[in-house]
Every structure is written in C-alpha cells, then in structure tokens.
Amino acid sequence: MKLATWNVNSLNVRLPQVLDWLAANPVDVLALQELKLTDDKFPHAAFTEAGYQSQWFGQKTYNGVALITRGAADDVVKNIPGFDDDMARVITATVAGVRVVGAYFPNGQEPGSEKFDYKMNWLKGLRDWLKTELQTYPQLVLMGDYNITFDDDDVWDPVALKDTIHCTEEERYHLRALIALGLHDSLRLFPQEPKSFSWWDYRDFGFRRNRGLRIDHILVSDALKPRVRACHIDKTPRKNERPSDHAPVVVELDLSA
C-alpha cells in the first residue's frame, strides 16, 4: 500500500499536475492540503475519470483538505472531534483497514501572535483526539503539512531561523508529544540525504538553492512501523512550471507483513 501527502497550494491551479503525478505515481491514497476551494468546486469528476474516489472538505480561499483513494474510504470524519474549529483542516477515513488522517496544521504566522496561540490549541486538540483514535484504530497514518520542523536537520539555516515560525521549541514540543502517542516519522526510518526538505520558498530561488524546510510528514503508528518499506520526498513536481511550494511525501507499507 502506498500513501502520499501533498500541499498543492490551490487545487484549481494544480489539478493538472496532481493528475499527472497520480498517473506516474499510482498511490492508493493521496492526501491533499490547501485546496483553497469550496466543496461545490471540488473536481470530483476529474479524479473519477482517473480511477480514483474522493473525499473532500473544502473552504473558501484558505485551507481545505481531501483524500483521493483507489479503493473505498469508510467512516469519514471531518476536522477534529471535540475541537471546535471554523477552518477545514483535517479529513480522516479508513482505507484497507488503515485509519488515514490527512491534516493541514495551522501556520501560526509568528510566535506570540493570536494565530500562534490558535496553532498551540489546535495541536493540543489534535493530540487529545488522536489518543482515543489510536485505541480504536491501532493501524493509523497521520500525514500532511505539519508546518513544524522536528529539529535543525529539517531547516536549511538553523541559525538564522532559530525560534522563528515552524522552528520554535513550543511547536516542536507538540510534535514530540504526537510521537509520544506511539507514532513514528516514516522518513527518518531510513537514511536520507542531508538537507532533505519538503517545502521551499517561492522567493529568491529557494528551490534552486535548496533553501527549504521539512514540514510535511508521514507518521505511522506502532503497529504499522514494522510494515514501512520505504519513504521519500518526491521533488520532481517542484520542478514544474507553476509548482506548489511543497513537494509530495510518499510512504510504502507492506500490510501482508
């Protein structure tokens, strides 16, 4: 089973690239973030034609998430039960016995800001809910745009970006708290090139200079950890003419193991 996550920064703009990518990378599940469109504008038919089913949770202008699946997606839940939120950030479904959570974590803008406080509350809400979700569904994948780096290895210039958004101790505390629930960073289960990033600023030739961050992650539960066969960041679509600023992350599980 292959699963992937990709922040597309507007599905309206990126749909052709998503379809091209799916044709070249026929994954079982693709979690999308930052659709930036309302539910009525979701290009459901295009995915159907490509042989995929869709579950989506859109919002005007900002946010919006979807799960694109080869097979059936059951027991769909939108956002975090028990956490009141007016933004469309999470979509969850069961696919082939695996509970799949696709999430667009808040950006937070700047430490100390109102948006940063919201990010902290959201992270707490996510953790509280995941704790019970993991009891119900031991086979769980949490993937998406976390907007948090684990440590300095995820940052192109850790000195210059120390304590800035995505790199603060408060954010990293919450990321470690998710790990403490019994989750594992798929990418780091395997050796990686130094400076492996999933996002690069559009400005100042960020991608060309590899000035990026690793903020898109795929975490797998204890039960799935021994079944992870591979994980990689696919930088190919970042080389497209009008790319998203994020690259897809892909994980391969062997569920027969």
Added chain:
DNA sequence: ATGCCTCAGCTCCTGAGA
C-alpha cells in the same frame, strides 16, 4: 528589508502563506 513569489478575492492592491 516594511523586499523577494504565489494565490484568492470585497481583484490592479491586500492578506496570508511559510
């Protein structure tokens, strides 16, 4: 650098992203 680039929308500037 109050910049750089990209996207959506109360669209030709502004807010937000990261």
